[in-house]
Amino acid sequence: MKRTQGNFDHINGWGIDADPLDVPAYPMKKRTENDNKGMIWERPSQQPATVEVLHSNERPNLTAVFGTPNPPSGLSGAIRRYAFKYSESHVAHWLLLLAADRINMFEGVADDFRKGHVPNVFAELGGKSELKHNPAGVARKAAVGLALVLVVTALIRKNN
Amino acid sequence: MIAMNYRGPYRVRVDRDKPMPRIEHPGDAIVRVTRSCICGSDLHLYHGLVPDTRVGTTFGHEFIGVVEEVGAEVTNIKVGDNVIVPFNVACGKCVFCEQGLFGNCHESNPQATAVGGIFGYSHTAGGFDGGQAEYVRVPYANVGPMVIPDDMDHDDAVLLTDVVPTGYQAAEMAAIKPGDTVVVFGAGPVGIMAAKSAWLFGAGRVIVIDHIEYRLEFVKRYAQCEAYNFRSLEDPVLFIKKTTDWIGADVCIDAVGCEAAGSAVQTITGRKLMLQAGSATALHWAINAVKKGGVVSIVGVYGPTANLIPIGNVVNKGITLRANQASVKRLLPRLVEHVRAGRIVPREIITHRVPLEEVADAYHIFSAKLDNCIKPILIPPSARK
Numbered sequence: 275m276k277r278t279q280g281n282f283d284h285i286n287g288w289g290i291d292a293d294p295l296d297v298p299a300y301p302m303k304k305r306t307e308n309d310n311k312g313m314i315w316e317r318p319s320q321q322p323a324t325v326e327v328l329h330s331n332e333r334p335n336l337t338a339v340f341g342t343p344n345p346p347s348g349l350s351g352a353i354r355r356y357a358f359k360y361s362e363s364h365v366a367h368w369l370l371l372l373a374a375d376r377i378n379m380f381e382g383v384a385d386d387f388r389k390g391h392v393p394n395v396f397a398e399l400g401g402k403s404e405l406k407h408n409p410a411g412v413a414r415k416a417a418v419g420l421a422l423v424l425v426v427t428a429l430i431r432k433n434n
Numbered sequence: 435m436i437a438m439n440y441r442g443p444y445r446v447r448v449d450r451d452k453p454m455p456r457i458e459h460p461g462d463a464i465v466r467v468t469r470s471c472i473c474g475s476d477l478h479l480y481h482g483l484v485p486d487t488r489v490g491t492t493f494g495h496e497f498i499g500v501v502e503e504v505g506a507e508v509t510n511i512k513v514g515d516n517v518i519v520p521f522n523v524a525c526g527k528c529v530f531c532e533q534g535l536f537g538n539c540h541e542s543n544p545q546a547t548a549v550g551g552i553f554g555y556s557h558t559a560g561g562f563d564g565g566q567a568e569y570v571r572v573p574y575a576n577v578g579p580m581v582i583p584d585d586m587d588h589d590d591a592v593l594l595t596d597v598v599p600t601g602y603q604a605a606e607m608a609a610i611k612p613g614d615t616v617v618v619f620g621a622g623p624v625g626i627m628a629a630k631s632a633w634l635f636g637a638g639r640v641i642v643i644d645h646i647e648y649r650l651e652f653v654k655r656y657a658q659c660e661a662y663n664f665r666s667l668e669d670p671v672l673f674i675k676k677t678t679d680w681i682g683a684d685v686c687i688d689a690v691g692c693e694a695a696g697s698a699v700q701t702i703t704g705r706k707l708m709l710q711a712g713s714a715t716a717l718h719w720a721i722n723a724v725k726k727g728g729v730v731s732i733v734g735v736y737g738p739t740a741n742l743i744p745i746g747n748v749v750n751k752g753i754t755l756r757a758n759q760a761s762v763k764r765l766l767p768r769l770v771e772h773v774r775a776g777r778i779v780p781r782e783i784i785t786h787r788v789p790l791e792e793v794a795d796a797y798h799i800f801s802a803k804l805d806n807c808i809k810p811i812l813i814p815p816s817a818r819k
Contacts, residue, residue, distance in 0.1 A: 280613070280638050285658060287777030289636035292612050298768040299606035299761070301533045315532070318525050318541060318574070321459040327561070329544035338525060338541040339459050339551070339573040341561030344488040354486065362548055368739045371485035372708070379442030382489035398445040400798020407804035
């Protein structure tokens with residue numbers, strides 16, 4: 275619904291980009307003789323793969339550059355390798371990767387202990403800021419937790 | 435060096451022994467970070483919703499810094515330059531970059547063809563470490579980085595890496611015509627910038643819908659728009675219909691994405707059980723609240739798997755859908771003009787400046803919407819001296 279009678283003097287720059295022929299975001303097709311011939315362009319030089327880099331089976335090769343931190347490893351890495359046998363259009367590809375992420379979380383904890391580092395989960399969860407900015411929420415969660423412990427304890431005693 | 439380190443859903447910390455990044459390709463640069471942001475879409479990673487987010491990853495796709503080292507092929511920037519680094523990693527040569535689709539580059543992400551390379555955004559987006567660190571590797575340094583103009587505030591500059599261009603592109607993709615009624619779903623930083631940008635394209639009325647009162651108050655003031663809390667509305671779609679003489683909005687913008695609140699079914703299936711790629715509540719509302727023949731513009735982030743969306747309504751109403759990651763490089767020249775002219779003052783949305791060492795608290799404050807947080811930025815120790 276248009277409101278054409280409006281007064282927009284108070285809006286700095288109102289309508290300044292209204293010309294549809296002068297918009298920077300609209301992608302413009304640059305036609306070349308290589309249109310529709312596939313991956314034909316002057317490829318940037320190839321970054322050497324010094325670590326294992328998985329690639330989608332929807333492309334024939336690695337991209338010219340890629341990230342190298344955190345290559346696949348352990349059980350999560352094996353699941354990730356298996357996930358990449360499926361194309362991006364297959365839900366198994368993504369669900370396997372999500373499963374690998376959850377396993378990777380436990381691998382991370384084990385790795386911390388192996389290196390002699392005990393993770394400070396309270397700090398990692400941002401506990402300090404929760405205490406400072408949401409003390410009522412902390413008290414509520416503590417009360418719910420305590421109530422659950424009491425209920426479970428009472429049930430166990432009753433069954434015994 | 436000091437860097438943020440992802441340990442699993444809702445758990446991050448700062449490590450002091452992260453190896454320094456190095457030149458791995460002749461087109462690379464190493465940038466010393468002076469400011470980085472936490473983005474709303476970082477929260478999707480933080481909440482464990484993005485596949486192939488590996489433990490040990492450093493997030494951060496919104497950052498600026500000083501060039502410390504350049505590879506043999508880099509000629510467009512030099513050591514000592516202060517640079518804005520767009521969040522997209524883009525080669526500038528492939529068929530998509532040639533069209534200006536820098537967000538869809540085909541030479542920056544081997545792990546997926548449906549998304550281009552993005553700094554610090556999981557292996558699904560290329561496996562690059564991000565800028566929530568002291569130093570970061572910037573590939574294709576001849577293409578993306580832009581030297582920060584001398585007269586530009588660096589707080590403004592860091593928001594030009596993603597938030598401002600994404601909000602602006604949301605408005606541009608919506609093909610707003612003078613006088614149009616534009617509804618923006620989401621009053622986060624991108625929604626705020628989309629509302630602000632809608633006026634530049636000549637919107638006649640801008641309405642923002644969210645459920646967090648302090649964000650609604652902020653967007654009303656910052657973007658001079660109407661703002662409504664959907665919790666206090668009987669039905670946001672019905673409200674839009676009523677307030678547009680029962681026709682619907684000309685344009686709806688989804689600036690929320692996969693973590694939308696407002697529908698129990700969507701929340702349970704999308705966010706809790708992960709049976710779809712996040713809850714698509716905002717997109718449902720956008721499709722249903724737009725007029726027949728209207729435009730729905732999507733910049734909210736959704737996962738790669740399927741979503742339950744009302745595609746039948748899209749067909750029957752003749753809606754135009756447009757969506758993309760922002761191609762920051764293409765938009766920067768225009769946006770620098772707007773910032774210099776004072777039409778957009780990005781730094782006004784920054785509410786929290788946090789030392790990088792306190793990254794876990796910064797993530798929690800932003801994620802849990804504590805302390806009236808709109809936009810937090812992280813400052814590494816070397817930038818505080």
